[in-house]
Amino acid sequence: MKWIADSIKNAPPSVLEKVLKIASEHKDVISLSIGEPDLDTPGHIIEAGIKALKTKYTHYTSNLGFLDLRKAIAEKLDKENNFKVDPENEIIVTCGAGTAIDLFMRAVLNPGDEIIVQDPGYFNYIYVSAFLNTKVVPVHVKEENNFSLKPEDLEEKITEKTKLLIINSPANPTGSVIPEKDLRRIADIAIENDLLVLTDEIYEKLIYNEKHFSIASIPEMKERCVLINGFSKAYAMTGWRVGYAAGNREIINKMGIISVYTTICAPAVSQRAALAALRGDQRCVEEMRREYDKRRRYMVKRLNEIGVPTVMPKGAFYTFPNVSQYGSSEEVWKLFLEKAKVSTTPGTAFGRYGEGYLRFSYANSMENIEKALNNIEEVIKNV
Ligand SMILES: Cc1ncc(COP(=O)(O)O)c(C=O)c1O
Known part of the structure; x- marks a missing residue:
């Protein structure tokens, strides 16, 4: 020890x-x-991975990921999420959404900062926060509210030290989805209190009888928001390890710098497969x-x-x-x-x-x- x-x-x-x-x-x-x-x-994504190997996509890539993949991600974010980002400077491709969360938190948090999370919620946020000596402040997401984060419950938890709010909708472990009207109110609260927001949208495609709404699509949120998503859940690609973060350019830039000294880049082959996933039949x-x-x-x-x-x-x-x-x-x-x-x-x-x-x-x-x-x-x- x-x-x-x-x-x-x-x-x-x-x-x-x-x-x-x-x-x-x-x-x-x-x-x-x-x-x-x-x-x-899906088969066509596996084929793209095999083709990438055979055509020697076996080297490092840019620390932010292949530019054509970043362009495809930017198009997807614009078309599906109404979130406009510059593929050159506002997207980083990572080794899964998990790495994006880690890079993001290391890029923005100081010891003693307070972070608000949904509880019950995804444990990664809690552990990464602990590694950084920050304080996790849980907001109880209640069964009677279908485990959805309520703006009024969130507001109660904000202090002078609150820096970051993490939102996960659809959520692990409850499957809850925060309705658009609540997300709009949560955005107002974030703006009023000058909070940074991480929105983890990895389950975006697994949604039933609802339409996914991203808090990042609210124009006033652009500067204070980083959106995380990936290929693990939507395309059944957990082992390929590819995800991404998009948003505030300064933060993405710093995440890129940390990644140079850690993962360097997401696996080249997996990035080619991810491009096929986005460009292919949905x-x-x-x-x-x-x-x-x-x-x-x-x-x-x-x-x-x-x-x-x-x-x-x-x-x-x-x-x-x-x-x-x-x-x-x-x-x-x-x-x-x-x-x-x-x-x-x-x-x-x-x-x-x-x-x-x-x-x-x-x-x-x-x-x-x-x-x-x-x-x-x-x-x-x-x-
Ligand atoms: C809410 C949430 N975010 C992120 C991840 C990590 O996904 P990835 O495989 O892209 O690292 C998971 C995986 O279970 C998850 O449930």
């Missing part, structure tokens, strides 16, 4: 690490704990979305029928059932793992307000989901 830096030593213990280790010790378990698509990368995205939608509706219906109250999520590929009547998050997680042979994720992996909940991923086959829910039904009958 004596060699480890204080910032790493003092980071909160990861519930996720612990539960993944325990789950891995159990055999014949159906996993509903994974946060990645079970579906495969029907594959819609097909995957429909498949997840079917599973989502089935899972929520079954969970509610068997006595586990579950809000209908509007996006991503997770449900966030309330299991508090059966015990704590970790107790019920263990019960389902040991007795039903189903691994999920305790809500507490996503912050203190995740207590009483579990995260179920429906990025698994319908057959496995059905089997998992049958097993859980049997276990619940005997509690």
Whole structure:
């Protein structure tokens, strides 16, 4: 321990690490704990990757990524998100959205700064903040609000030290989507309090019966906003490691400088595949979305029928059932793992307000989901 830096030593213990280790010790378990698509990368994207290898895209690229890919991203952001950025200076291609989050936070945060996050929310923001000795201020996103961030709850948490607000919609782990009217009010609050905003839109394409709205599209937000997105979820490309950040040019420039000394660039082959994903037929995205939608509706219906109250999520590929009547998050997680042979994720992996909940991923086959829910039904009958 004596060699480890204080910032790493003092980071909160990861519930996720612990539960993944325990789950891995159990055999014949159906996993509903994974946060990645079970579906495969579409064929034409794989072909583009193979072609890139054969045509020797095997070297470093610009630290900001290939310019043609940045141009395709800029076109996408303009057309789909109404967010205009300059591909030369306002986009960086990264090794997944995860690296974009890390580079961004290192570029803007000082020790002692306060960061507001949704709780329950994606754990990366919390851990990266801890590594930087900053203070995470959670806003409880409540079940009665479909786990959506409410502007009035956010406003209460702002202090003199608040520098950054992180928004994730559609959200991990709850699948909540913040409505446009609330995002507009949140933008007003950010402007009134001179806050920087990171908007993580990685689940943008996995949205059901709603239209995605980006807070970055509000013109007054341009200077104070960085948008993060990637290819992992929409195109089932988690292992390719490619994502991006777009927005405030000074911040993107500094992120580029940090990346020169760390990753240097995102993998060249993966960048060529990502370009094919953006330029190619988008029907594959819609097909995957429909498949997840079917599973989502089935899972929520079954969970509610068997006595586990579950809000209908509007996006991503997770449900966030309330299991508090059966015990704590970790107790019920263990019960389902040991007795039903189903691994999920305790809500507490996503912050203190995740207590009483579990995260179920429906990025698994319908057959496995059905089997998992049958097993859980049997276990619940005997509690
Ligand atoms: C909200 C959120 N942001 C970012 C990421 C990281 O995605 P990537 O694979 O692009 O690094 C994830 C992955 O689970 C996520 O859930």
